[in-house]
Every structure is written in C-alpha cells, then in structure tokens.
Amino acid sequence: MSLLTIPLPFFSYSDGKEEYKYHVSQQGIDVKLFFVETNLEYNRFFAWGSTLKNNNNNDVIIIRLLSRDDYRASYSARFYVKTKSLNKNTLDISIAHQMKLLIKRNELQPIALLSDQEQSAANDIAVINADETIRETEKKRLISARIGQGKYRSDLLMEWQGCAVTGCTDEALLVASHIKPWSRSTNEERLDPNNGLLLVATLDKAFDRYLISFNDDGTILISKAFKDYALVGITSDIKIKTKQEHAKYLVDHRQQFENLQAI
Structure with missing residues (x-):
C-alpha cells in the first residue's frame, strides 16, 4: 500500500443509507458520519498517533491514512495502524468500521441531542433493522412508515x-x-x-x-x-x-x- 494522495482537503461518500465526510489535515482526519434513515449525525477527530481499540480490544495507533483501490469507495479510506499485541505488525482499519465501533461501544454520541420523539423513532428503526425475521423489502417499508x-x-x-x-x-x-x-x-x-x-x-x-x-x-x-x-x-x-x-x-x-x- 502507498500513502493516499488527496487532491482536496475534503471529500465525502454516500451510499443512500450512510454518508461519510472527511477533512484531512496535517494534524489528522475529521470524520462526520450521517445515518440517513435515523437522521443521526456523529463527529470524530482522529489525530495522527492517537490510540484506538480494534475488534479484539487491542490498542492500535494511527500512523497515516491509506487508500485501497479507489478512495471514493465506501470502506476504502483506511487508517494504517500499529498494534502492540500483534508483535508490532501493521494493519489497516476502515474509518467507517472504526466509527461504528465507537458508536456501538457508546463512546461516540450524536452531535445534536434528539427530541424524545426523534429518539423513539431512532430506537424503533434500530429494532426493525436488527429483526432477522423481517425481509429487507418489508424493513424498508416499515422504516419509511415510521x-x-x-x-x-x-x-x-x-x-x-x-x-x-x-x-x-x-x-x-x-x-x-x-x-x-x-x-x-x-x-x-x-x-x-x-x-x-x-x-x-x-x-x-x-x-x-x-x-x-x-x-x-x-x-x-x-x-x-x-x-x-x-x-x-x-x-x-x-x-x-x-x-x-x-x-x-x-x-x-x-x-x-x-x-x-x-x-
């Protein structure tokens, strides 16, 4: 892999369900994640050299930003990280995955507080998405109705x-x-x-x-x-x-x- 060359300090990606916006500087990368269906927006600044946790709860240190294939693709904007628990080997972690991991652990809260009504809707939509007994087409209809x-x-x-x-x-x-x-x-x-x-x-x-x-x-x-x-x-x-x-x-x-x- 080679270092990502970014023609502009800002770029974004959206797939209709999630929208990621990145602003890259010498200090690190500022990421904004917006979930279209729930209207929830999260923001996180990842400084170069800062320590995170991966799926296995291992410490990882952000070294730099890399691209795999096309950097405009959904999950290809990635951190190049170093872990202490894997004999200091290096690996990459997608920015999207790291954001979702922080949200799942409740380490990342929405930028704006939701009203009770909005929070209730967001919770209901999360339940729909997690229900494996509902077909995807019906999930879309239920979410739209909600x-x-x-x-x-x-x-x-x-x-x-x-x-x-x-x-x-x-x-x-x-x-x-x-x-x-x-x-x-x-x-x-x-x-x-x-x-x-x-x-x-x-x-x-x-x-x-x-x-x-x-x-x-x-x-x-x-x-x-x-x-x-x-x-x-x-x-x-x-x-x-x-x-x-x-x-x-x-x-x-x-x-x-x-x-x-x-x-």
Missing part, C-alpha cells in the same frame, strides 16, 4: 389531500401521523394507511401528546390540559372526514386520551 415517508406518506396524501383538520395542502408542513401508536401496533397496522392522519406539524404534535383526539364520526375532543388550543387554530366544532376503517384505530387513541383526562 418516519412518515415513502408509500405510507403517499397513501395518506392521496387519502386526505391535505391536513385532515385545516385542509392545508403545503406538503412541507404536513406530517404522516399514526393514530394507534407505533409501539402498540403490529407490523400490518404500522403499514395500514387507515391507521394514519395527515396533519400540520402543530396538530400532529398535539395529537401525538393526546391533547386532542377524535370520535368515530370525526368530531374533535380537546384535552382539559390544552388551555391554549384556540391559539393554534383549534375550535370545538372541528370535524374531520373519517371512514369506518379508521374506527378501530381511533378507539385506541381515544382510550389513551381518556386515561389522561382521568388523572
């Missing part, structure tokens, strides 16, 4: 034509929201468009927190804890266009809503 994208979102856009409450049609403001929460739904229910409402972001948040709910006929229910509901455009005479297929999901949401009213 983040309110893909076919699930398209189905809701076709069904509702806009926000179920306000009628807003600006897709940038619309959220594909599950009626029966993801955590209590089967995989079939998670993909069922009848288990979904299309709402503007403010109303989606209110619905998710059980500040509002709906009867089977679509009339709105407003929580006693929601004091400022009028400030976000909610009135007690709101009624959405529901179908019979929504009823089994609405009853679940209403039950949680009513439980909170009794507290």
Whole structure:
C-alpha cells in the first residue's frame, strides 16, 4: 500500500443509507458520519498517533491514512495502524468500521441531542433493522412508515389531500401521523394507511401528546390540559372526514386520551 494522495482537503461518500465526510489535515482526519434513515449525525477527530481499540480490544495507533483501490469507495479510506499485541505488525482499519465501533461501544454520541420523539423513532428503526425475521423489502417499508415517508406518506396524501383538520395542502408542513401508536401496533397496522392522519406539524404534535383526539364520526375532543388550543387554530366544532376503517384505530387513541383526562 502507498500513502493516499488527496487532491482536496475534503471529500465525502454516500451510499443512500450512510454518508461519510472527511477533512484531512496535517494534524489528522475529521470524520462526520450521517445515518440517513435515523437522521443521526456523529463527529470524530482522529489525530495522527492517537490510540484506538480494534475488534479484539487491542490498542492500535494511527500512523497515516491509506487508500485501497479507489478512495471514493465506501470502506476504502483506511487508517494504517500499529498494534502492540500483534508483535508490532501493521494493519489497516476502515474509518467507517472504526466509527461504528465507537458508536456501538457508546463512546461516540450524536452531535445534536434528539427530541424524545426523534429518539423513539431512532430506537424503533434500530429494532426493525436488527429483526432477522423481517425481509429487507418489508424493513424498508416499515422504516419509511415510521418516519412518515415513502408509500405510507403517499397513501395518506392521496387519502386526505391535505391536513385532515385545516385542509392545508403545503406538503412541507404536513406530517404522516399514526393514530394507534407505533409501539402498540403490529407490523400490518404500522403499514395500514387507515391507521394514519395527515396533519400540520402543530396538530400532529398535539395529537401525538393526546391533547386532542377524535370520535368515530370525526368530531374533535380537546384535552382539559390544552388551555391554549384556540391559539393554534383549534375550535370545538372541528370535524374531520373519517371512514369506518379508521374506527378501530381511533378507539385506541381515544382510550389513551381518556386515561389522561382521568388523572
């Protein structure tokens, strides 16, 4: 292997699921890893000469950056390292692998803190990816549904034509929201468009927190804890266009809503 010649101090790679960005300097290499499906971003600076751990928990010392084949390929940007436990032999470790190893060991945290809702989604997606009983095609559909994208979102856009409450049609403001929460739904229910409402972001948040709910006929229910509901455009005479297929999901949401009213 020979030293990697980098024409620019910055380059990146993305395969649709993960995106790696590298900035190389005389001091070391700054790496940013972004997971597309979970919207998680990690950053790590690897200084030349710093000590890491490999898979076998052996100390490895970063010597320099190497390339195997094309440096633009996913895992070919690699550290050239020295280990103390292998008779000081040298080997290489991919940057991508080292980043994932640090994340797995909880030694590397996301750059930005996630909201509870975002963290919940990230955890659910991790569970889906780890489930070997689910086919890859179904995993993709479930992940898209969990983040309110893909076919699930398209189905809701076709069904509702806009926000179920306000009628807003600006897709940038619309959220594909599950009626029966993801955590209590089967995989079939998670993909069922009848288990979904299309709402503007403010109303989606209110619905998710059980500040509002709906009867089977679509009339709105407003929580006693929601004091400022009028400030976000909610009135007690709101009624959405529901179908019979929504009823089994609405009853679940209403039950949680009513439980909170009794507290």
